[in-house]
Amino acid sequence: MNTMYFTEEHESFRQSFKDFLQKEVVPHIDKWEKEGAVERFIWKKFGEMGYFGLNQPEEYGGLGLDLFYTVIFLEELQKINSGGFAANMWAHAYLAMTHLKEEGDERIKKEYLTPSIDGDKIGCLCISEPFGGSDVAGMRTTAIKDGDNYVINGSKTFITNGVYSDYLVIAAKTNPEGKHKGISIFLIDREAEGVSATKLDKLGWRASDTGEIAFDNVVVPKENLMGAEGLGFSYIMQHFALERLIMGVNAHARAEYAVDYAIQYMSERQAFGKHLNEFQALRHKVAEMASRVDMCREYNYSIAKRLNDGNYVVKEASMSKLLSTKMADDVIYDALQLLGGYGYMEDYPMARLLRDSRLGPIGGGTSEILKEIIAKMVIDKKEYKPAT
Numbered sequence: 001m002n003t004m005y006f007t008e009e010h011e012s013f014r015q016s017f018k019d020f021l022q023k024e025v026v027p028h029i030d031k032w033e034k035e036g037a038v039e040r041f042i043w044k045k046f047g048e049m050g051y052f053g054l055n056q057p058e059e060y061g062g063l064g065l066d067l068f069y070t071v072i073f074l075e076e077l078q079k080i081n082s083g084g085f086a087a088n089m090w091a092h093a094y095l096a097m098t099h100l101k102e103e104g105d106e107r108i109k110k111e112y113l114t115p116s117i118d119g120d121k122i123g124c125l126c127i128s129e130p131f132g133g134s135d136v137a138g139m140r141t142t143a144i145k146d147g148d149n150y151v152i153n154g155s156k157t158f159i160t161n162g163v164y165s166d167y168l169v170i171a172a173k174t175n176p177e178g179k180h181k182g183i184s185i186f187l188i189d190r191e192a193e194g195v196s197a198t199k200l201d202k203l204g205w206r207a208s209d210t211g212e213i214a215f216d217n218v219v220v221p222k223e224n225l226m227g228a229e230g231l232g233f234s235y236i237m238q239h240f241a242l243e244r245l246i247m248g249v250n251a252h253a254r255a256e257y258a259v260d261y262a263i264q265y266m267s268e269r270q271a272f273g274k275h276l277n278e279f280q281a282l283r284h285k286v287a288e289m290a291s292r293v294d295m296c297r298e299y300n301y302s303i304a305k306r307l308n309d310g311n312y313v314v315k316e317a318s319m320s321k322l323l324s325t326k327m328a329d330d331v332i333y334d335a336l337q338l339l340g341g342y343g344y345m346e347d348y349p350m351a352r353l354l355r356d357s358r359l360g361p362i363g364g365g366t367s368e369i370l371k372e373i374i375a376k377m378v379i380d381k382k383e384y385k386p387a388t
Ligand SMILES: Cc1cc2nc3c(=O)[nH]c(=O)nc-3n(C[C@H](O)[C@H](O)[C@H](O)COP(=O)(O)OP(=O)(O)OC[C@H]3O[C@@H](n4cnc5c(N)ncnc54)[C@H](O)[C@@H]3O)c2cc1C
Pocket: 091, 124, 125, 126, 127, 128, 129, 130, 131, 132, 133, 134, 135, 157, 158, 159, 160, 161, 202, 205, 210, 359, 362, 363, 364, 365, 366, 367, 368, 369, 372
């Protein structure tokens, strides 16, 4: 236990969450990976246990806990080795629900946030579009005011929980001529006429219903505008700090899982009459892998602490995601190698882990875009500020 960040309460939460995952989730993972969908009952169980409300206000049914409970939630989800299942859970709790919490009004909080905490409603966050995900300001989906409504047209793609969720938090241009300042955030109910979704087939995250979504003249009441019109881009960037740190934490956790698994395997497998953990070349490889995991984990914890203390950590969260996801890909690649042919087999965890990990440097801002942001901050001294 790292006592700088985790108390005994944190650790007892970790143990009970681990037990819950082993009992309620692990027996179903292979089925969900095959079917490309997570069954509805588990959402409700997460809700009943309070897992979707860890960082949410108590007045809406949340637990109002510090960010290290979220860190534990993320880490333990990675360690049951289904990046897709984990993504469904954290995209709901920390992408969609963060917008409800921060920009939703009282009605939206009552009608969507509380049921989301309870596991009765599932959400997704729709920013990326078929014509471009990195260039957020270049999005083409429009939301045009029409009396007391907005009419939404366009499409989104690669959306986690995009097919089976009950509501969509979407970014659209209220001023199609404007770039950053023309974007606003809306809540759309899945039942709204004109919303349709298609499930996408993909390399990893196979338990997750990643979807492409079309909006064809979807009429949304003006009350479903979240926050101020035109401030959508700032809200997105502000919440990206949490999302990117989440992806950094996920990366160090799955890399740690890979190292632990490889160490155990090496203590059992023999070659040339010796256990694998006796070969110096392999011992040095593991030493390097473990060191890289430790460096990222400690950095990520320190940034989680700063975020929890109310600091705006856009640069640090970008650095966390950039380096932790690269580290995880490298470490998992090497861990698979340590298992030899078994590393390549689906009966062992490394094959899925390798596939799932590859999304790290792509989703939620690619490594190239993160380098752009970091370069602007460290070279040009650009300062990003929270939306007001
Ligand atoms: C499984 C999965 C789940 C996802 N979940 C969600 C979700 O829930 N919600 C959501 O909104 N999005 C989601 N995404 C989308 C993800 O965030 C985007 O894929 C990502 O932001 C990149 O956008 P793009 O795919 O359009 O790539 P592009 O923007 O087309 O980029 C293609 C390549 O060009 C590079 N590139 C682009 N611009 C520059 C530049 N200026 N300088 C240097 N290099 C550049 C990129 O780094 C990339 O390597 C998900 C994606 C996947 C695969």
